[in-house]
Amino acid sequence: MVFMGDRATLLKTGRFARGRVHPEEKMADVAFVAATAQYNDIIESAETAECAASVESAETVETADGVENAEGAETAASADNAESEARHRRAADAGDTASMSVLGALLLRRGDLAGAEPYLRAATADGDRAAANNLGVLLHQRGYPDEAAGWWRTAAVAGSAAAAHALGRHLRERGDEPGAEYWLRQSAEQGHALGAYALADLLEHRSDVGAERWLRAAAEQGHREAAYRLARTLERNAANADHDAFGRAGLGPRADAGRAPDPAAPRRPAARKDDGPVAGPEPSRTGEAEQWYRQAAARGHRRAALHLGAILEQRGELKEAGRWYLISAKAGEARAACALGFLLRDAGDRESAAVWWLRAAQDGDGNAANALGALHAARGEQQTAERWYRAAMDAGDVNGAYNLGLLCAAQDRTAQAEQWYRRAAYAGHREAANALAVLLLQAGDPVGAEPWFSKAAEAGSVDAAFNLGILYAGRDEDRTALLWYERAAAAGHTEAALQVGMALLHHGEEREAERHLRCAAGGGSAEAAFRLAGVLDSRQPPPGPPALGEPLPEKTECEEWYERAAEQGHRRAQVRVGMLAASRGDVESAGRWYREAAEAGSRNGAFNLGLLLAREGSEREAALWWTRAAADGHGRAALRLALLAARRGELAEGKRWCARAVELGPAEVAERAARLREALHQELTA
Numbered sequence: 001m002v003f004m005g006d007r008a009t010l011l012k013t014g015r016f017a018r019g020r021v022h023p024e025e026k027m028a029d030v031a032f033v034a035a036t037a038q039y040n041d042i043i044e045s046a047e048t049a050e051c052a053a054s055v056e057s058a059e060t061v062e063t064a065d066g067v068e069n070a071e072g073a074e075t076a077a078s079a080d081n082a083e084s085e086a087r088h089r090r091a092a093d094a095g096d097t098a099s100m101s102v103l104g105a106l107l108l109r110r111g112d113l114a115g116a117e118p119y120l121r122a123a124t125a126d127g128d129r130a131a132a133n134n135l136g137v138l139l140h141q142r143g144y145p146d147e148a149a150g151w152w153r154t155a156a157v158a159g160s161a162a163a164a165h166a167l168g169r170h171l172r173e174r175g176d177e178p179g180a181e182y183w184l185r186q187s188a189e190q191g192h193a194l195g196a197y198a199l200a201d202l203l204e205h206r207s208d209v210g211a212e213r214w215l216r217a218a219a220e221q222g223h224r225e226a227a228y229r230l231a232r233t234l235e236r237n238a239a240n241a242d243h244d245a246f247g248r249a250g251l252g253p254r255a256d257a258g259r260a261p262d263p264a265a266p267r268r269p270a271a272r273k274d275d276g277p278v279a280g281p282e283p284s285r286t287g288e289a290e291q292w293y294r295q296a297a298a299r300g301h302r303r304a305a306l307h308l309g310a311i312l313e314q315r316g317e318l319k320e321a322g323r324w325y326l327i328s329a330k331a332g333e334a335r336a337a338c339a340l341g342f343l344l345r346d347a348g349d350r351e352s353a354a355v356w357w358l359r360a361a362q363d364g365d366g367n368a369a370n371a372l373g374a375l376h377a378a379r380g381e382q383q384t385a386e387r388w389y390r391a392a393m394d395a396g397d398v399n400g401a402y403n404l405g406l407l408c409a410a411q412d413r414t415a416q417a418e419q420w421y422r423r424a425a426y427a428g429h430r431e432a433a434n435a436l437a438v439l440l441l442q443a444g445d446p447v448g449a450e451p452w453f454s455k456a457a458e459a460g461s462v463d464a465a466f467n468l469g470i471l472y473a474g475r476d477e478d479r480t481a482l483l484w485y486e487r488a489a490a491a492g493h494t495e496a497a498l499q500v501g502m503a504l505l506h507h508g509e510e511r512e513a514e515r516h517l518r519c520a521a522g523g524g525s526a527e528a529a530f531r532l533a534g535v536l537d538s539r540q541p542p543p544g545p546p547a548l549g550e551p552l553p554e555k556t557e558c559e560e561w562y563e564r565a566a567e568q569g570h571r572r573a574q575v576r577v578g579m580l581a582a583s584r585g586d587v588e589s590a591g592r593w594y595r596e597a598a599e600a601g602s603r604n605g606a607f608n609l610g611l612l613l614a615r616e617g618s619e620r621e622a623a624l625w626w627t628r629a630a631a632d633g634h635g636r637a638a639l640r641l642a643l644l645a646a647r648r649g650e651l652a653e654g655k656r657w658c659a660r661a662v663e664l665g666p667a668e669v670a671e672r673a674a675r676l677r678e679a680l681h682q683e684l685t686a
Contacts, residue, residue: 366397
C-alpha cells in the first residue's frame with residue numbers, strides 16, 4: 001500500500017516559532033522546545049496541501065500547491081512571474097530569509113532540486129519552518145527519506161500541519177503506527193485536509209470508529225478521495241442496517257425450476273465486496289452518501305461517478321445515471337462502461353451497448369465480457385460467444401465458466417457442459433452447482449446430484465432448494481421434501497409455494513395453504529390460481545341463475561382466480577369458468593371458455609360445449625364435440641351419443657355407443673347405458 005506520492009508534501013513558507021535557546025542545542029530540539037511552549041499560539045492560515053496517494057483506488061492525486069509568506073511580502077501567484085522571481089532572487093542573494101524560502105519553493109515546484117536546495121537550507125538555518133518542510137520534500141525526492149523526516153519533524157514541532165502530515169505518513173511507511181497517528185492527528189487537528197484524510201485511513205485500517213469523523217473533516221475541505229470514501233462508509237452502514245430487511249444480495253432473477261438461466265440474458269454487475277456499488281438500502285438511506293459521491297465525482301473521481309450512477313439508476317433516474325456512467329467510463333472506469341452498456345441495452349440500443357461492453361471487456365471487466373458473450377450467443381454466433389466467455393473466465397469472473405456450461409448444454413455438448421459447470425461449481429458458483437446437479441440427475445445419477453443440490457441450496461440457490469424438494473419427494477421422503485419446498489417458498493419460489501400449499505391442503509390446513517397458494521398464484525402459477533379458486537369456491541354456496549329482469553351478479557374473487565388461471569391456458573380452470581358463467585346465465589362467455597378448453601384437449605370442455613350447443617339446437621356440432629370427448633374416455637359423452645343415435649333410429653350405432661359408455665363409466669352412467677343397450681337390443685331383435 002502506497003502512502004507517499006512522488007512529491008511527499010507541498011510547498012509553503014513560514015517562520016519557525018522561536019524561544020530562548022542554548023547555543024549548543026540542535027535545531028530540531030530548539031524547535032521542539034519552542035513549539036511545546038507556544039503550540040497553541042501558532043496559527044498559519046494557508047498551509048499548502050500535497051499529493052495524496054489514493055489508498056483505496058490509487059487513482060486520485062489531490063494537489064493544492066501554494067506558497068505562503070509569513071511576512072506577507074508576496075503571494076504564491078506573484079512569485080510565478082519572471083519579474084517577481086528576479087526580485088526574490090536578488091533579495092535572497094542579499095540574505096533575505098523570506099525570499100530565500102519563496103525562491104526555494106518556486107524552484108522546487110519546477111523540479112530544479114539543485115537550484116532550490118541552497119536557498120531552502122539557508123532559509124531553514126534562519127528558522128523558516130516552511131523552508132524546513134520543503135527541504136524535507138526535496139530530500140525525499142532525492143531518495144533520502146530519513147534525512148527528510150528529520151526536517152519534517154523540525155517543521156512539525158514548530159507548528160507546520162503539512163510537515164506533521166508528511167512525517168506521519170513517513171512513520172507509517174516505516175511501521176511506526178503510534179508515531180504516525182500522533183503526527184497525523186497533530187496535522188488533522190490544525191485543519192489540514194490531507195492530514196485528516198491520512199489519519200482517517202490509519203484509523204480505518206484499525207477498524208477504529210473515529211475514522212469517519214476525519215474522513216468527513218477532509219471531505220468538507222474538498223478532498224475528493226475523502227468524500228468518496230466517506231460516501232462508501234455511509235452507504236455500507238446503511239446497507240448493514242437494512243440487511244435483515246433486504247436479505248442476501250445478488251440472488252438475481254431465478255430460472256425456471258430445474259433449468260439454468262438463458263445465456264442470452266446477461267446480468268448486471270453484482271455488488272463487489274471491495275468497491276462495488278452497494279445494493280439494498282432504501283434510497284433515503286443513501287441520501288448523504290449521494291451528496292458526497294456528487295462532490296467527489298464533480299472533482300473528477302471516476303469511481304464516485306460510477307457509484308453515483310448506480311444510486312441514480314436504482315432510483316429510476318436513468319438519464320442522469322447514464323451521464324455519470326459516461327463520465328466515469330471516459331475516465332477509464334471499466335465497470336462504468338459495462339453499466340452504461342446495460343443501460344443502453346435496456347433502452348433498446350444493443351449496438352451502442354456492445355461498443356461500451358467491448359471497451360470494458362478489453363480493460364479486463366469480466367462481466368462485460370459475459371455480456372458480449374450473451375449478445376453473440378443470442379445472434380447464433382457460438383464461437384464468438386465462447387471466446388468472450390473464456391475472456392470473462394480469464395478475467396477472474398467465474399460466470400464465464402458457468403456461461404460456457406450453458407452454451408455447451410444448449411448445443412447438447414453434455415460432457416463439455418458438465419466440465420464447465422464443475423469448474424464454476426468448485427469455484428463457489430451456486431447456480432453452476434445446481435445446473436451440474438440437474439445434469440447429473442438427468443443422466444440417472446441422483447446420488448451424485450444430491451450433494452451438489454445441497455451445496456447450491458446452502459449457498460442460497462432458490463432453484464436448488466426446490467430441486468432438492470423434488471428429489472426427496474421422488475424418494476417418498478415427503479417430510480424432508482416439504483422442508484426444502486418451504487425454504488424455497490420463503491425465498492419467493494413460485495412452484496415451491498404451490499407444492500407447500502398442496503401439501504398443507506392434503507393435511508387439512510386450509511388457512512395456511514391459502515397463504516402459500518396466494519403467493520404462488522401472485523407469482524404467476526396457473527395451477528396455484530386454480531387451486532386457490534377451488535379453496536375459495538368450497539366456502540361459498542353455488543350461485544343460482546338470476547331472476548328474470550335482474551342484472552348478472554358481479555364476479556366473486558373465486559371466479560377471478562379461476563379466470564386468471566384460465567387465461568394462462570389452464571384447461572380445468574377454463575371449464576370451471578364456463579360452468580360459473582353458465583350458472584349466471586352468461587351463455588356466450590360459457591361457450592367461449594368451453595370451446596377454448598375443448599380445443600386445448602379437455603374432454604370435459606368438449607362435453608359441456610356439446611351440451612350448450614345441443615340446448616341451442618345445434619345437435620350436429622354437439623355430436624362432433626361429444627365424439628371427441630368420448631374418444632378421450634368421457635362416459636357421459638358416449639351415453640349422449642347413444643341417446644342421439646337412438647332418437648335418429650340408428651339403433652346399431654346407439655348400441656355401440658352404449659357399450660362404450662358401459663365400459664367408460666362411471667357407475668351411474670354405466671347403469672343407464674346398460675338399460676338403454678338392452679332396450680335397443682330388444683328393438684333390433686323384435
